[in-house]
Amino acid sequence: MPSPRDVLTPDALAMLQTVVSAGSFAGAARTLNLVPSALSYRVRQIEDALDVLLFDRSARQARPTEAGAELLREAARLLADIDAVANRVKRVATGWEPMLTIAVDSVIARDPMLDIVGAFFALEPPTRLKLRDETLLGTTEALTTGEADLAIGTVLNAGSLAFTTSGILSRPLGELRFIYAVAPHHPLARFEGALTEDILRQHRAVAAADSSRAGPSMTVNLVGGQDVLTVPTMQAKLAAQLHGLGGGYLPEPMARPYVEAGHLVQCRTARPMHSVVLHCAWRARSAGKPGRALEWWLAQFEHEGTRRALLERHRGR
Template sequence: MSAQGLPVRLEALETLDAIDRYGSFAAAAASLYRVPSAISYTISQLETDLGLAVFDRSGHRAVLTPAGRLLLEEGRRILTASRELGAAAQRLADNWEPELRIALNGLIAPAELWPALADFHRAHPAIDVRIREEILGGTWEALIEDRVDLAIGVADPPTKTGIQRAPFKAVDFVFCCAPDHPLAGHTQPLADDALRIHRAVVVADSARTLTPRSAGLLDGQPRLTVASMHSKIDAIEQGLGVGHCPSGWVSERLHDGRLGACELAIPREPHPSYLLWKSTAGGRALKWFIDRLSIAR
């Protein structure tokens, strides 16, 4: 049976990598805390196993053959993957999830989450975080259907067995319109009758199976329905309608004059929001975010 096709051992790839990095067999031996003869034997055995020359020894100094160079480059990918696999297994053994999935309610501007994410990535660079934006009931529906591990900014969460909650933040609202919209010229607080004749821009509930909900819409008011908070604010800025917007989303546009704020006779009160997670979930990445984001901890 030919020796060709035998699997390459990680020890041989580590030896080849060390020779290339440190420039000689002797230097590689020192870096690996081995004697030079052991390095030579490992390379010789590698060449025997593969049935090819890894080094060209015809000159004053051994240099990699084209096959040896290919083996080195591909071998480094294998070494990296091997180290990452070992580290991932250790993290999992320490109860650190390989990935944390988050549903962010549309009431919360993503920028409000960036500082926490930056700190988490600095402390745990190998753990992936996946964020999806959801609206109204779609946020906690994603949690109960196991599409995410943590729901952030949920308003009016249902009472459901097996779901834990912690206070997140109160969401402040601004009733917005375009600077040239007819409502922008009013100097007195606006009553519902004055608002009802103007089209409202609303964001559709992203729930897939639950009954769709709406918020901030008056009876009989015409509407423009969009799919995200970002689209809602853009539509209001373009004069396509009016509506309540979370202050975290619109502060810059109000400051720059791209949006106008209307005073209402009955202002919308700040609305509490929550973090939600399943009682059975206990990973340390999830706990990190709960501890960081919950105002009660």
């Protein structure tokens, strides 16, 4: 006996749709240029393989049973999926990647990032996107290990040691300044003067964990001997500091709306405020230019407004 896989072919599913649209086996047979007995035999083969009745044959019209109606609903979806796959394959053959994986550092503003994703989808490309949340060297590692095709917000550029043998290219996004901030009810919020390392050591710091899994990890602006609350992302670090769970450096554009609203207090530190230059980086093909999806994304970073938005337009601004 044929199995369901043997009988549930695209042609068979289309045949069942024709029976329903024609309203009878005789009408469907004429449409399909078959004799009625041949059509009935093919339908019976499907029913035998599934061990169900697909049509109520007690009337002149071919009315789907409940099981038949369910199969027809799935048939419409499956046939649409087949058409979509065929179209996707045709477009991939024109230079579009099947999948583009993007590692996004947690200092990057999410709303403008998703705006770019929306603009990409508006092209109706065959390329599927996968976004990865990363922090610090984890953003770099996703690229060098081949788990990502593009990294946005990496602290390393193409000349860095981690990239020199990996076929990595990069371009700067811009400079991001950090400020030290605490919640208004935190003890350091009332401190007058610059915070020295001795003072900071007496209070808990909040740190965003480096998402690197295979290589070395990076810690930034922590004082030796200081109690540390480690959270997974920069957004979680901001939330922890808003709750008064510790202090620490935050990207100025991310923290500024909360400082202006009185939900955070910016503190002076004896250590000068620091800034970092962030980059976008990507893996170069061994031959030829980037795929069309990566090429489109790289073109977005040529616009200063886009680069600034990714670094500065955090929610609340």
